[in-house]
Amino acid sequence: MNKYLEIIKNSYTGYWNYLKQSVLFELNWENYFYGLILISFVVWGLELIFPWRKKQPIFRKDFWLDIFYMFFNFFILNLIVLIALSNTSEQLLNDFLSIFNLSVSSFQLFEINSLHYILRLFIFFIIIDFIQWFTHTLLHKYEFLWNFHKVHHSVKEMGFAAHLRYHWMEPVVYNSMKYIPLAIMGGFTAKDVAIIHFFNITIGHLNHANINWDYGFLKYILNNPKMHIWHHAKELPKERKKGVNFGITLSIWDYLFKTNYIPHNGRDIEIGFEGDDTFPKDFISQELYPLKK
Numbered sequence: 001m002n003k004y005l006e007i008i009k010n011s012y013t014g015y016w017n018y019l020k021q022s023v024l025f026e027l028n029w030e031n032y033f034y035g036l037i038l039i040s041f042v043v044w045g046l047e048l049i050f051p052w053r054k055k056q057p058i059f060r061k062d063f064w065l066d067i068f069y070m071f072f073n074f075f076i077l078n079l080i081v082l083i084a085l086s087n088t089s090e091q092l093l094n095d096f097l098s099i100f101n102l103s104v105s106s107f108q109l110f111e112i113n114s115l116h117y118i119l120r121l122f123i124f125f126i127i128i129d130f131i132q133w134f135t136h137t138l139l140h141k142y143e144f145l146w147n148f149h150k151v152h153h154s155v156k157e158m159g160f161a162a163h164l165r166y167h168w169m170e171p172v173v174y175n176s177m178k179y180i181p182l183a184i185m186g187g188f189t190a191k192d193v194a195i196i197h198f199f200n201i202t203i204g205h206l207n208h209a210n211i212n213w214d215y216g217f218l219k220y221i222l223n224n225p226k227m228h229i230w231h232h233a234k235e236l237p238k239e240r241k242k243g244v245n246f247g248i249t250l251s252i253w254d255y256l257f258k259t260n261y262i263p264h265n266g267r268d269i270e271i272g273f274e275g276d277d278t279f280p281k282d283f284i285s286q287e288l289y290p291l292k293k
Contacts, residue, residue: 007091011084019075030194036074036201043160043205052212052225052267056157060210066161068283073164073171082171090179112185124188125196125249127181133246133253135177140243145173147290153232153273154286158225160205167290203249212267220255223247227254230261232271 020026022033048058097103112120139149151167182188206213207228214226223245231245244261247254254260273279280286 004088004091007087008084011087012079015079015083019079030190032194032197033075035198036070039198039202039205040070040160043202043209043211046206047160047210050211050213052210056159056210060157060159062155062157062165063159063161065283066155066159066165069166070161070164072283073166073168077168077171081168082175085172086175108184112188120188121192121195123185124192125199127185128178128196129200129248129250130253131178131181132174132248133250135174136246136248137243137259139170139173140246148173150273150276150279150289151286153271154276154279155208155232156272156276158208158210158229158232158271160209162208163201163204167287169290200249219251221250221252223249223251226266227251227260227262229266229269229271230263233266234270234272234274234276236261 018027019033022031025031025034094103112123115123139145148167148169152162152165152170155162155165203223207223207225209225211225214224215222218224219227227245227247231243233244236244240261244259245251245254246259251260280289
């Protein structure tokens with residue numbers, strides 16, 4: 001028990017020290033704090049220069065709520081629960097496997113760090129994105145998970161910060177789904193994770209932004225605002241009621257698995273979900289909503 005308490009303690013102190021170093025500019029490429037701020041300002045600037053819905057206010061509906069969600073989910077949530085939970089769960093799994101003289105590394109199929117750097121990044125990116133696409137389909141398919149995912153779909157006007165409005169349970173589900181596949185491939189460096197993470201955050205911000213872009217022929221590879229708006233559509237055909245356009249960064253999975261849906265220009269469609277008029281409007285109530293359900 002003392003071992004686990006020590007892990008939890010070190011998780012809190014370690015991440016707190018990381019946050020302080022980030023804010024004080026003591027980190028370089030791994031500084032997620034200012035990286036997120038920089039990406040957000042750039043994409044927000046693009047919204048102002050290339051607005052798709054020209055009548056949408058600069059400070060759209062729930063703009064400040066989404067800004068709070070962005071920093072809460074990206075940093076505070078890690079501090080109060082996710083890092084400690086992740087490290088403790090990893091140790092519990094290793095302790096369980098040790099009963100059978102095994103460890104997580106026992107299931108490693110190959111050492112990805114032995115591959116060329118570009119190939120390693122590409123494999124890491126593709127696998128992560130597919131797992132996230134598949135997990136996203138589950139959030140829409142099962143009522144229990146959908147109740148958590150409703151927080152993200154409660155957005156009523158799209159903008160870059162809507163990207164990170166989600167319930168704290170979602171990263172628990174996503175990270176659980178990613179853990180075993182990544183363990184099988186072997187270790188990735190912190191720099192690998194940072195590069196892919198910043199790219200994914202940028203595309204995610206753009207997907208939710210009020211920008212009149214679809215990237216031309218690249219729309220069949222990369223998710224984009226004109227495609228993702230339909231993922232948030234309040235009304236969908238009966239056969240599509242469980243959702244469409246689940247791509248996180250890549251759109252190619254939706255085209256491959258026939259979950260793509262862009263019937264026409266979706267600039268002015270209503271977004272949300274059935275019954276969202278009674279969905280809580282404040283942060284605390286939205287966090288508690290799935291637990292009450």
